[in-house]
Amino acid sequence: EAQVTQNPRYLITVTGKKLTVTCSQNMNHEYMSWYRQDPGLGLRQIYYSMNVEVTDKGDVPEGYKVSRKEKRNFPLILESPSPNQTSLYFCASSLGHSVLAFGSGTRLTVV
Amino acid sequence: QKEVEQNSGPLSVPEGAIASLNCTYSDRGSQSFFWYRQYSGKSPELIMSIYSNGDKEDGRFTAQLNKASQYVSLLIRDSQPSDSATYLCAVNSNFGNEKLTFGTGTRLTIIP
Numbered sequence: 001e002a003q004v005t006q007n008p009r010y011l012i013t014v015t016g017k018k019l020t021v022t023c024s025q026n027m028n029h030e031y032m033s034w035y036r037q038d039p040g041l042g043l044r045q046i047y048y049s050m051n052v053e054v055t056d057k058g059d060v061p062e063g064y065k066v067s068r069k070e071k072r073n074f075p076l077i078l079e080s081p082s083p084n085q086t087s088l089y090f091c092a093s094s095l096g097h098s099v100l101a102f103g104s105g106t107r108l109t110v111v
Numbered sequence: 112q113k114e115v116e117q118n119s120g121p122l123s124v125p126e127g128a129i130a131s132l133n134c135t136y137s138d139r140g141s142q143s144f145f146w147y148r149q150y151s152g153k154s155p156e157l158i159m160s161i162y163s164n165g166d167k168e169d170g171r172f173t174a175q176l177n178k179a180s181q182y183v184s185l186l187i188r189d190s191q192p193s194d195s196a197t198y199l200c201a202v203n204s205n206f207g208n209e210k211l212t213f214g215t216g217t218r219l220t221i222i223p
Contacts, residue, residue, distance in 0.1 A: 031209045042115075042215040043155070043199070048208070058210065090154055097162075098143045098203040098211055102154040 002027045006091050006103035013081055013110055021076045021106050023091030029101075031094040032074040033058065034066065036087040043090070049074055081110040114138060115202050117214035126223050130187040134200030134214055137181070143203035144176055144183045145211065148196045155199055159185060190221045 004025045013019055025032065033048035035058075045058030049068040063085055065077040074093075078085060091103040115136050124130040132146075143162055147155035159174040161167045161183065167174045173186040183202075187194055197218045201211040 033210065035213075040215060043201075043211075043213040045210055045212075048210060050208075094209045096209070097160075098145070098209045099157060099160060100155075100209070100211060102156070105154050 002101070004091055004093050004101050004103035006089075006106050009104065009106060011106060011108050013108070015082055015110055016080050019078050019081060019108075021078075021089060021091075021108070023074045023076065023103060024072050025074075025091075025093040025101075026072065027093060027095065027101070028071065029093035029095050030071070031096075032068070033092050033094075033100075034064070034074070034076050035090045035092060036060065037090065038087050046076070046089075081108075083110050086110050114204070114212045115200055115214040117198075117200050117217050119215055120218040121220055122217055123220045123222055124190050126190060126192060126221050128190055130190045130194065130219055130221070132185040132187075132198050132200075132217050132219065133182060134184065135182045136200075136202045136204075136212075138202070138204040139178075139181065141178075141181075141202045141204045144174070145201040145203075146172075146174060146183075146185045147199040147201060147213075149199055149216065150196045187219075192221045192223055195219060195221045 034046040035043045047066040049055045089106045092100040146159040149155045161174040175184045197216040200214040
């Protein structure tokens with residue numbers, strides 16, 4: 001089954017404790033991206049990757065890192081999480097024409 | 112001014128009626144337009160894409176695009192309770208980048 005898989009689905013952590021949210025797709029898509037969704041603000045792009053080893057900032061990259069060592073994986077790294085990073089995170093991939101397929105989401109709470 | 116604007120709702124429509132959702136965007140160079148449906152606690156799922164002026168129909172859904180007026184709309188005919196969800200309008204304004212800019216969504220409730 002073609003899908004984008006994110007883990008974990010839910011995560012509660014403390015301020016400053018490094019964490020990684022994993023994202024994997026099995027559709028051989030070149031383009032992958034991360035979004036966060038907050039009430040009243042909608043979905044906002046954090047980072048994107050056009051291909052392996054090619055990543056770039058989206059609209060809200062502060063406090064986040066990404067890497068793209070393999071085509072299928074695009075992890076999101078929070079080196080020192082803060083409470084304002086409490087949000088719902090979605091990974092997405094696209095084969096082209098901006099048609100995005102989203103993962104099931106990760107609800108992160110930073111206390 | 113927000114790049115993509117939607118009425119947040121909630122929009123309540125009786126079952127069997129037509130639901131009309133509207134979206135305006137600010138970048139005249141935008142090329143691609145999408146409607147995503149998002150159920151509470153779930154991820155967005157694509158229901159319609161439209162790239163040129165006019166109407167595009169897919170089953171009970173019709174997307175309408177007017178680039179001169181910078182608006183895109185979604186009509187849902189014969190609304191069903193299962194259509195109750197938040198509908199997200201998304202626009203691609205960056206040639207060569209797959210990035211989508213999303214509106215904040217319109218919450219639609221179909222009343223049985």
